[in-house]
Each structure stands twice: as structure tokens, then as C-alpha cells.
Amino acid sequence: MIKAVLFDLDGTLLNRDASVRHFITNQYERLASLHHLSKDSYIIRFIELDNRGYVWKDKVYQQMVEEFEITGLSSEALLADYISQFQFSCVPFAHLKETLDHLKQRGIALAIISNGKGQFQLDNIKALGIEHYFDTILISEWEGMKKPDPRIFQKALGQLHVQPDQSIFIGDHPENDVLAAQRIGMQAIWKKDAGWRTCSADWAVDDLKEILPIIIDNKLG
Known part of the structure; x- marks a missing residue:
């Protein structure tokens, strides 16, 4: 029994797949420092680097900042946003x-x-x-x-x-x-x-x- x-x-x-897509879309829309980037490119690249959750987001955002040459936000700031805000996209x-x-x-x-x-x-x-x-x-x-x-x-x-x-x-x-x-x-x-x-x-x-x-x-x- x-x-x-x-x-x-x-x-x-x-x-998780739906939650990540909801979050990363929301993150792009909330943070004006990202708006010089293509929304679709930002979302797709995050999902790729995230590897379905098997890569922790400090590495993901470091790579994102480097690849997209993001200057308005640090990888640490993006990670902090992820940690505090992801729960609202579950x-x-x-x-x-x-x-x-x-x-x-x-x-x-x-x-x-x-x-x-x-x-x-x-x-x-x-x-x-x-x-x-x-x-x-x-x-x-x-x-x-x-x-x-x-x-x-x-x-x-x-x-x-x-x-x-x-x-x-x-x-x-x-x-x-x-x-x-x-x-x-x-x-x-x-x-x-x-x-x-x-x-x-x-x-x-x-x-x-x-x-x-x-x-x-x-x-x-």
C-alpha cells in the first residue's frame, strides 16, 4: 500500500518552460536598459543558455551581458532581478x-x-x-x-x-x-x-x- x-x-x-518564457519576456519589458536589443533575440538566447535550468543564472547573465554588450545593467543586477522576480512568473x-x-x-x-x-x-x-x-x-x-x-x-x-x-x-x-x-x-x-x-x-x-x-x-x- x-x-x-x-x-x-x-x-x-x-x-518550468512556460515559467521561464513568461519571466524572461517580462524582464525584457520591465527593464528599459534592454530595449535597444531585439526582444526575440534576448528571449531566445536566454532560453538557450539556461539549458532548461541546468546552468545557474550567474553564468547565463554573464554570457548575455558579454554577447549583447549590455552596458546599462550588470550581470549581477540581472541575476538579482531573476532571483527576486521569477516567483511572479510561476x-x-x-x-x-x-x-x-x-x-x-x-x-x-x-x-x-x-x-x-x-x-x-x-x-x-x-x-x-x-x-x-x-x-x-x-x-x-x-x-x-x-x-x-x-x-x-x-x-x-x-x-x-x-x-x-x-x-x-x-x-x-x-x-x-x-x-x-x-x-x-x-x-x-x-x-x-x-x-x-x-x-x-x-x-x-x-x-x-x-x-x-x-x-x-x-x-x-
Whole structure:
């Protein structure tokens, strides 16, 4: 019986691709010092350099300032703007709160394990309005370890007071989320992501609401 469901954040609960595009468009429109640049060029290049979140933004903005010869703003100022303002551009995946509501109503414990900067990720979780659903939230910067390190999964399970075989992990990354969870004895659902061709998950879903029949109709919960 499944007693706990653990989630990744970016690409699983937070539609990061949509959020990044919303933010970077907004950043360009808000900051007059960027308006001598082509809006489309600024947006496209940021998305390229960001590499779907796997390059931290200090490197991205350093490259942007150099390539576009931006003089009105430093890379540090652009990074500070990103850190403080990104939360206002957070876009959830469809059926997010509906899915969490159903799980909580069944008495299932919920957790988030996210790689990333601590306060930044927590601000994004709060911006989605979902912090109260979760019994524990672990963010790699604050934990001193990150997925796929098995210890961060084990810590979350310990805080939830469940065994690996009583829990299921949902994430978009085939290695850091799915395989890492499976290696410690958890079942795993892959939130499909176009950035990856294949994934050896126990199940795969396109929409968050699809996890409910997996857990409930298959008598896992």
C-alpha cells in the first residue's frame, strides 16, 4: 500500500518552460536598459543558455551581458532581478491542486524533493500556492546533497515515517528522479518531458491527474 507520494518540482509540478518564457519576456519589458536589443533575440538566447535550468543564472547573465554588450545593467543586477522576480512568473501544470487535493483526502503523505537554490525554490513553491499540501520539503542547497544521491530520498522517507516500498516518486528526469528513486526501492512515475526520449519508469504520464488512477484504481493507495 502506498502511504506517501513524493514529487520533483521543476518540470513536474512547476511548468518550468512556460515559467521561464513568461519571466524572461517580462524582464525584457520591465527593464528599459534592454530595449535597444531585439526582444526575440534576448528571449531566445536566454532560453538557450539556461539549458532548461541546468546552468545557474550567474553564468547565463554573464554570457548575455558579454554577447549583447549590455552596458546599462550588470550581470549581477540581472541575476538579482531573476532571483527576486521569477516567483511572479510561476506557471503550474494543469490539474496540480486538484491532484494534490485528491491525494490529501486519501490521507497520503506528500513531499517535494527538489534540486536548486533553497529560498528561490521555496519562493516558487509558495507562488504556486501549494506549500501547505506537503508534509516535508527538501531542497538540495539546504540539505547539502542533491538528487540522485540516495540520501536525500532516504531523508524524506524518514521524515514521512514510511518505507521505500510504501512510497512512490514522480519526476521528469529519467536519472535524477526515476532511476534514483527506484534504486532505493521506491516505485516511480515519469512525468513525460520532451527533453528525454525514454525512461525506465514503472509508469509514465502526460498529465498530473493521470497519477490518480495509478495510485487509486490499481489499489496502491
